Amino acid sequence: MAQKPSIPKGTRDFSPVEMARRNYIFDTIREAFRLFGYRQIETPAMENLSTLMGKYGEEGDKLLFKILNSGDFLKDVNSNDLEAQNLPRLTNQLCEKGLRYDLTVPFARFVVQHRNEIQMPFKRFQIQPVWRADRPQKGRYREFYQCDADVVGSDSLNNEVELLSLIDYVMRKLGIRTCIHVNNRKILTGIAEIIGESDKIVDITVAIDKIDKIGIENVNAELREKGLSEKAIESLRPLLELDGSNEEKLEKLSDILAGSEIGMKGIEEMKEVISGFENLGHSCGLDLDVSLARGLNYYTGTIIEVKALDVEIGSITGGGRYDNLTGVFGVSGLSGVGISFGADRIYDVLNSLNLYPEEITGNVKALFINFGKEEAAASMKCVKVLREAGISAELYPDMAKMKKQMQYANSEGVKYVVMIGDTELAEATATVKNMADGTQVNVPQSKLVDVIC
Secondary structure, eight states: OOOOOOOOTTOOOOOHHHHHHHHHHHHHHHHHHHHTTOEEOOOOSEEEHHHHTTSSHHHHHHTOOEEEOSSOTTTTOOHHHHHHTOHHHHHHHHEEEEEOSOSHHHHHHHHHHTTTTSOSSEEEEEEEEEEOOOOOBTTBOSEEEEEEEEEESOOOTHHHHHHHHHHHHHHHHHTOOEEEEEEEHHHHHHHHHHTTOGGGHHHHHHHHTTHHHHHHHHHHHHHHHTTOOHHHHHHHHHHHTOOSOHHHHHHHHHHHTTTOHHHHHHHHHHHHHHHHHHHHOOSSEEEEOTTOOOOOTTOOSEEEEEEESSSOOSOSEEEEEESSGGGGGTOOSOOEEEEEEEHHHHHHHHHHHTOOOGGGSOOOSEEEOOOOHHHHHHHHHHHHHHHHTTOOEEEOSSOOOHHHHHHHHHHTTOSEEEEOOHHHHHHTEEEEEETTTOOEEEEEGGGHHHHOO
16 A cells, blocks of 8 residues: 655645745735835855854754755765764764754845845845754644845944834735834843853843743753853843833832943843834734843844734744854954744734735636637637736636536636637627626626636
8 A cells, every 4th residue: 555645744735725825925925025125146955064154143053944965975974983973973963954944144144255246235035945853733834934134234223123023014915913022132141240140141032932831830940951150040030021111120220230331231222113113003902021131143243033923823024133144154344134924924813814805816817618619719819808908808718518617616716707619709798707796797798808807
């Protein structure tokens, strides 16, 4: 018996209806990117592992999909490493390439590689799939699309304000009620200084980034495992649970971090970003969330995460500032900031809330019934006219029974069925049936565009 076909866990097939819905999301985001002045690029699905490794922290490196070298991939493997199962060394010998984990690091590589061809500041967008060897669960996939917008070559916090405005624009267009959570990596660094654990900043950010998933007690347990003292953990907790308005939180933080220069710098940056966004007016909520860390090591300033208010799901957009990501590729001093819309989670949110417009089904608008060779030839001419007018139309390919052709029209959600039989052929007319209300009209073939619109 043949094995039943399947797909890898954490991946999905999409039907025509589902693709129409996904394209609605992509088209909405793409239109917004262009409206805000971002230009599109693409990078390869696979990158050299040397490009990817070490850019996402220890946790991220574990989630990289590595690609075995082609041909005899064992030929250059050290037998001692193989016998000892030395995985880090074996990985280096077996794999030279990996699937991209996100679009930001490939973008940094692109900027460095093409720096003589681009004008700074450079605003780009990318809509492409990425892969992570994560444990699949609701809202978390191993293959998913990211829709990124970044600007490099500018230190201005106006870029952060614009990106927040871009998020607000897209969410309003899609009809999703959201809250934008913001923080600043410098504030987190200042907190680490104040609690006496400056050398543990990476451990702290990696741990507190999981606070929504595992809760404060489990975060504290992880911090203990990383060697933080009980005093430091107790000092950290109230900072992660600050409440009040954004202004009140900033005032409290200013008092707490008064002794930290970098912490105060982060507060000033946060004040400017929040004030700039508030001045524009917006529909999304905006919340200063001190527990927001986004555990990727390359963030250095503002960090952003967007949550849907009406669906229990992880963040649907995220991003932040990275002041020297290109430095790892040999070009220092290029500041950048960007965001990434999680198209797959946005898709799940829209499905849960049924927020799609009716007209994005992707169905053919007009189906011509096939009555025979001459009638089909006349129908094909009408199909061509409708298509040139921007109306989707098709002829049923076979001269099947009328009932079968009508059933096909129903199953495909066709809005109009057009019939050119022998009578219509002789009179150069067509009978048009509205499938929604069952009404029929007979019109000259030259007037079909006016009727089917």
